[in-house]
Amino acid sequence: MTTKSLSARTMELLIAYSRNPSVKLRNQLVELNTGLVRKVAHQVNHQCAEPYEDLEQVGFIGLIRAIERFNTRSGCAFSSFAMPYIRGEMLHYLRDKGSIMRIPRRWQELHTKGKKLRKELTIALGRMPKDTEIANGLGVSLQEWRECKLALQNRLLLSLDATVGSLPDSTATLEDTLVDPRYHLMQNWQEDRQQLHGAISQLEEKTQAAIEFVFLRDLPRKEAAKRIGISPMTVTRYLHRGIDQLSSLMEPQVA
Incomplete structure (x- = not known):
């Protein structure tokens, strides 16, 4: 199934689910969008010590929550809406287990240089630079720069989730309080x-x-x-x- 047809089928099922929620429709939506969970699980797995399979299972909880909360009249793509829920569920799980996100020193240094370069390019270009321009300026591939940013964003969100969870009488999770729109790579x-x-x-x-x-x-x-x-x-x-x-x-x- 192509991405376009997958999106169309997903929206069709979401509309049906919003009108008449059922376990059958929900399971169909989960099956159609398994790729979203796997994608995020692979990303997070590279930055922590938790098994991929555990992250994937937790991610499905986030996917189900996204299905239940999605507004079909919002005009937003479901994948863009669901990714923060999926990732947020995984980060909440890591917070509860006390897992630490591993950030390679090279990426920490690269991120610092990238922030400085972005500031310089913004002044020079009169606009915010693109990821490709920053990557070229740093002499790294676009993929490495984006993975570096994602790793640091993961750690930030995990830290923020811990802060929310430590508040007295708080039951709010990360996705309830800070579904960061930038997190899914500025989609x-x-x-x-x-x-x-x-x-x-x-x-x-x-x-x-x-x-x-x-x-x-x-x-x-x-x-x-x-x-x-x-x-x-x-x-x-x-x-x-x-x-x-x-x-x-x-x-x-x-x-």
């Missing part, structure tokens, strides 16, 4: 944009204005400076500061 631009705006809103007022005028409204720095009431040079300083702060807000910190 949905609308969700990415929402998170970016959320991070920007945490910046100091003039830094926020500089970022919005130059990068989101595509204004020349001279025009941005005029609107903010500062010099173009100061706009540049605010941009540097803002990009650095956004990197901290939107990326996991390397210990």
